[in-house]
Amino acid sequence: MLTIDGVALSFEAGQTLMEAATAAGVYLPHLCHHPEFKPHGSCKLCTVKVNGRFASACTLPAAEGQEVLSETLELRQLRVRITQMLFVEGNHFCPSCEQSGDCKLQATAYALGMLDSHFPHFFPARRVDASHPDILLDLDRCILCELCVRASRDMDGKSVFGIAGRGMESHLVVDAESGALVDTVIEVSDRAVKICPVGAILIKRTAYEKPIGQRLYDHHPIQAVLLQADQGGGSCDQ
């Protein structure tokens, strides 16, 4: 047994804290974590306090007697700030984004009660790659969660995507000397195309099939959607 915010829950050997929490119906915010992939631990939204120390719930193994704090003022504030960091380091214009309403970053921001971007925007100059006939890559929106990198490598067996650069220069690259998506072996049916939590990878000519206002997170808070999906109740990917 361990406790999260004072509520006891049981876990199975080998589970991470995130998995144990999800199984018990406790939502811990996350963007880089996905139940079908090995824990990654980069977005840090799932930061919790375990026996007084900060840790990422998605990578920390659950253990007997852990006293976990999640919904404290300190941690809620920390998660809002991290989400704001993700917003200001890229170029996220929700009102004009095709993914609005289906975007996990936007939905997480709502769930956390984020009301502004707080930090000054970096307004980075990033590329849009429209070279591929069926797939659009808008790096303005990339949050570097590496889900497409992992999906392409581990599920599609292609390694179409990678992260190059260092620090704030980190950016998504594709497997082609030209740097253009059209010169890679990506296909629209690839898992990597559908796993993007934001609007960085889009399938062309489908963006407005579902009108804004009728999209997933327009009607369901991300807490409920992710809990259901992560518990094995179907995918919430695009």
Next chain:
Amino acid sequence: MLCEIVDHHGGEATSLLQVLIDVQMRFRCVPAGVMTFLAEILHLPRTQIQAVVEFYSFLSVTSTGRFDVRFSDSVTDQLLGSRDLATRLCQRLGVKLGETRADDAVSVHLTSCTGLSDQGPAALVNGQVLTRLDGDRIVQMADFIDQEIDLDAWPKAWFRVEDQVQLEGLLLAEELPLGACLERAGTLDAVGIISEIDRSGLRGRGGAGFKTAVKWRFCYEGAEGTLPGDPSITRYVVCNADEGEPGTFKDRVLLSRNAHDVFEGMTVCARAIGALRGFLYLRGEYRYLLDTLLKVLEARRSRGLLGRNILGVEGFDFNIEIHLGAGAYICGEESALIESLEGKPGHPRNRPPYPVTHGYLGQPTVVNNVETFVAAARIMAFGADWFLSEGTAQSTGTKMLSVSGDCERPGIYEVPFGTPVSVVMHRCGADDPMGVQVGGPSGTFIGKAEFERILGFEDLSTGGSMMVFSQARDVVAIARGFTHFFAHESCGFCTPCRVGTSLLRQLIDKIAEGHGTPHDLVEMTQLAAIVKNASHCGLGQTAANPLMQTLERFPERYQERLKTTLFEPGFDLDGALEVSRQMTGRADANAHLTQVG
């Protein structure tokens, strides 16, 4: 030619970084076509190759000059005028800092601390080390470069690196007879060696202070479910010579004058844990030591101190390879270092599992600092009691300090643990300093009032960097320099460090340039806590230390720079219009905005 380079490094995917370093040397960049070719012959995704090229500072996609000059940008180099020298060189050569001249003859960059703080201003030129630069040398250098005079013909004195050992202690004073420690280790089994190291109380010299014997024992025992010392499990010994903490240079000195001891320590460790293969991870800045170190390894092989049946002991087999880094501070973090050894970008791994059970290629691996191996070798040869004769109960033995900055006698000081900072200040000839940065930017900034604090894991834990600052120095500028360093070196893996260090940089720039308000100090403090608490590894967890520690000790130095207004925009309004002015070709008064406040 490419195939030769690949073959030379064994043709394994793990050799990628080593191959790319040679490619960079040969072509002055890693061309896109070469990346594609390497992807094919090394059977790696091209994305991984691009990721590596763009991660390390010493690799580049675009061509560097035939003379590639990199000025060490450590705060101590800056105090000695390095920035001014870099600017003057650029002016004389007609090249912009950070760029390559149109004729490809020269490129000039700033680079993180090159480990020569005691003899700066320092720079690297095509990987060779230049020390004690001054205005005259810059003038001559510019001429040499313009005339394309080969480095071999430059004055030898410019490349001279001195050890500058100012104070010898347990480790440095006594000569270790070649092979002495291996003779003893050869007679002991794993438990015997580990218990001797354990008895000595030796703790990691990189700064974190983890007990060396415990690390070795965990590695010997291996992952859960395996038998201790199971010979069918491959284990590795890694020496962390990625001495990147600004202001540290003691590992450079140890590698120069005590290379045998380093390798001997690694060999003892190999004997204890049952490793057949070891790596010395040498930071790219110390490439100039590579040939000498390779010769030392060769000498050890020919004397039976390395290779098969070491010193005739059946089954005592061990070999050491040297891997080069390529300009990335984060690779000093042990799991990032292992990633780098595997030929990847240096992103710290998730832990647990720890490298002692899942390290290089997922196998049990010991990673220790250069100084730790030197100490271990001597403990093996002279016994734990010899080591216990100095230091404190919690911090046994001595510590090598790299002293630089505002003092008369910079260099290496080996002092017993427990020594107060004041004693070191007196020894190095630092009269009445304002403060000392102990353990580098990730360590602790202490003011004069704290000089009776002691060096040791129980108080001021340190990897050995000690940068001294006189009363005349600007503490805000110092903290700003360190903050820029962390933002530059953040690996970019996790959000709070990647974005947070850049936000901290913006805030301290704003304050230092006189646009800060009281609110900005509050904001900085809150942001510092987020970066510290949520970051993935030690880099992010300590990145705000210089700001917070100097703010705590010298609040007035910050406050005197603040505006009295409560709010100031975080950006320069007029500066933001520059692009528009360029596009419209305007420079008149109406194309400018004046910021009030």
